[in-house]
Amino acid sequence: MVDRDVSFLFSGIHFDKKNIPDVFSISKGKREEGDEIEKVESEERMVSGRKRKRKTKDSERVEGFNVFKSSDSVPVVEEKEKVEDLGVRQKKEYHRQIERDALLRKKHGIHISGHNVPSPLQNFDDLSSRYGCTSYLFAKLAELGFKEPTPIQRQAIPVILSGRECFACAPTGSGKTLAFLFPILMKLQPGSKEGIRAVILCPTRELAAQTTRECKKLVKGKKFYVKLMTRDLAKNGSFQTMHCDIIVSTPFRLEFAIRKRKLDLSRVEYLVLDESDKLFELGYVKQIDCVVKACSNPSIIRSLFSATLPDSVEELARTIMHDAVRVIVGRKNSASELIEQKLVFAGSEYGKLIAIRQTFSESWNPPVLVFVQSIERAKQLYQELAFENIRVDIIHSDLSQIQRDNAVENFRAGKKWVLIATDVISRGMDFKGVNCVINYDLPESAAAYIHRIGRCGRAGRVGQAITFYTDTDVKFLRNIANVIAASGCEVPSWIMALPKLRRTKHRPSRDSISDRSVDVEVSNQPTMKNTRQNARRMTMKNE
Numbered sequence: 001m002v003d004r005d006v007s008f009l010f011s012g013i014h015f016d017k018k019n020i021p022d023v024f025s026i027s028k029g030k031r032e033e034g035d036e037i038e039k040v041e042s043e044e045r046m047v048s049g050r051k052r053k054r055k056t057k058d059s060e061r062v063e064g065f066n067v068f069k070s071s072d073s074v075p076v077v078e079e080k081e082k083v084e085d086l087g088v089r090q091k092k093e094y095h096r097q098i099e100r101d102a103l104l105r106k107k108h109g110i111h112i113s114g115h116n117v118p119s120p121l122q123n124f125d126d127l128s129s130r131y132g133c134t135s136y137l138f139a140k141l142a143e144l145g146f147k148e149p150t151p152i153q154r155q156a157i158p159v160i161l162s163g164r165e166c167f168a169c170a171p172t173g174s175g176k177t178l179a180f181l182f183p184i185l186m187k188l189q190p191g192s193k194e195g196i197r198a199v200i201l202c203p204t205r206e207l208a209a210q211t212t213r214e215c216k217k218l219v220k221g222k223k224f225y226v227k228l229m230t231r232d233l234a235k236n237g238s239f240q241t242m243h244c245d246i247i248v249s250t251p252f253r254l255e256f257a258i259r260k261r262k263l264d265l266s267r268v269e270y271l272v273l274d275e276s277d278k279l280f281e282l283g284y285v286k287q288i289d290c291v292v293k294a295c296s297n298p299s300i301i302r303s304l305f306s307a308t309l310p311d312s313v314e315e316l317a318r319t320i321m322h323d324a325v326r327v328i329v330g331r332k333n334s335a336s337e338l339i340e341q342k343l344v345f346a347g348s349e350y351g352k353l354i355a356i357r358q359t360f361s362e363s364w365n366p367p368v369l370v371f372v373q374s375i376e377r378a379k380q381l382y383q384e385l386a387f388e389n390i391r392v393d394i395i396h397s398d399l400s401q402i403q404r405d406n407a408v409e410n411f412r413a414g415k416k417w418v419l420i421a422t423d424v425i426s427r428g429m430d431f432k433g434v435n436c437v438i439n440y441d442l443p444e445s446a447a448a449y450i451h452r453i454g455r456c457g458r459a460g461r462v463g464q465a466i467t468f469y470t471d472t473d474v475k476f477l478r479n480i481a482n483v484i485a486a487s488g489c490e491v492p493s494w495i496m497a498l499p500k501l502r503r504t505k506h507r508p509s510r511d512s513i514s515d516r517s518v519d520v521e522v523s524n525q526p527t528m529k530n531t532r533q534n535a536r537r538m539t540m541k542n543e
């Protein structure tokens with residue numbers, strides 16, 4: 001828990017010190033692998049309370065009946081239009097609509113809370129019939145080959161279109177990007193000269209670039225200006241004269257532009273925090289606070305999206321968002337069920353090298369993404385695999401932007417079959433054809449695991465996730481094993497019987513990847529016996 005007032009975030013909201021979630025604790029001065037934080041400042045600014053006023057137009061609030069639900073099962077009617085005041089036919093229709101909504105949500109595993117939640121979309125046609133979606137956007141859906149909305153799109157799009165704030169949690173690869181982009185594009189008119197009207201924050205440059213590309217795809221041919229905040233733009237952009245409707249950025253670059261270049265965000269109508277839990281966790285508090293303050297339009301609609309929503313972030317979101325609707329698809333904090341997951345005991349660091357070679361020789365199914373825990377280890381593994389007959393590349397945050405872009409591009413284009421990566425690309429990246437994710441190093445948390453393996457099994461495709469572990473990791477297996485078991489994959493009972501650990505991040509110091517001094521047994525049938533055997537062997541060799 002942070003021992004100080006953090007009433008800085010989402011201006012005007014004050015937290016009770018007792019309720020401050022530890023997701024806001026900032027690792028002072030620590031440069032987190034996986035992003036561009038050049039300087040994480042530890043000083044958190046207190047923002048003077050500005051009472052937030054919402055001017056949501058009544059016409060935007062709900063379509064059809066003014067029906068709201070305090071939970072999935074308890075329908076209520078908004079005060080101003082009580083059920084009793086409705087005519088008999090209207091009452092019947094109102095109840096029928098409630099039932100239809102509940103059935104549709106149930107069918108798609110959509111769980112909501114918040115009052116007055118708009119009906120989910122039955123299909124994309126609803127966007128035209130209920131919300132008057134402009135024809136060019138509607139045509140784009142067909143062009144992209146999207147026939148049906150995904151569950152998160154079914155519910156989050158109407159929520160945002162109705163002028164409501166939204167915090168949404170849905171599995172990796174389930175179309176969250178379109179769920180927040182589409183309503184924004186529907187609401188903002190192209191060709192406006194009002195300046196920036198939507199801000200999308202992403203934790204990494206790669207994800208910001210990808211989101212910009214997706215957005216540009218949707219508005220292609222229209223006078224919509226979508227900009228990615230590059231380093232150059234942040235430092236030298238002439239923001240006063242620049243045409244820009246939507247800006248996509250990492251928090252650091254946007255904060256820099258606001259502070260140093262007087263970027264005006266006062267007319268912003270939509271603010272999206274994508275991968276919201278990561279944004280909070282990374283120690284972006286100061287930057288996010290600055291952005292939120294700069295987006296001073298009282299009618300702004302803020303949305304939080306992620307595949308993982310820790311209780312602490314959710315509690316915070318509940319406190320800070322205005323009249324927000326919470327949309328959860330499936331089980332909260334769970335892995336995509338399209339991914340076949342397995343744990344492989346590799347004994348030692350060198351055992352992992354044997355195991356990855358074995359995996360490639362036995363079930364070579366490229367493209368494959370391999371995650372390691374640090375830049376150093378990424379380089380070591382690259383050295384080991386680069387000289388084999390595998391087209392392998394590497395990506396981490398110590399590479400230049402051009403090298404990072406090339407690595408992503410070559411992997412996307414199929415020029416490289418294996419991409420060794422740190423967590424810099426573990427969130428949000430949509431490499432369409434990834435068949436297999438290998439966690440060479442155990443992810444530091446269950447959330448990190450969900451996002452890493454979520455690079456495969458996207459948009460309805462199946463995928464495979466293999467996670468290596470050694471004795472060092474055994475104590476930390478349980479949280480990840482819970483995720484695996486919850487998605488219906490097999491986990492040995494002894495792992496499920498391990499004691500539960502409180503939320504601790506696991507990033508142990510590990511032996512060098514290429515240390516060949518230890519012979520180990522590699523097995524995908526982990527047992528306590530071979531764990532102990534290898535531990536004994538390692539001890540003997542080390543003596």
Ligand SMILES: Nc1ncnc2c1ncn2[C@@H]1O[C@H](COP(=O)(O)OP(=O)(O)OP(=O)(O)O)[C@@H](O)[C@H]1O
Pocket residue numbers: 145146147148149150153170171172173174175176177178306307427428429430432454455458459
């Ligand atoms: N309605 C749809 N029908 C078919 N494919 C879709 C639909 N909506 C989005 N997609 C595709 O699904 C893929 C995954 O979408 P997206 O990247 O938005 O997932 P996500 O939920 O944001 O994942 P993550 O949690 O990893 O960020 C993309 O390739 C996207 O084009």
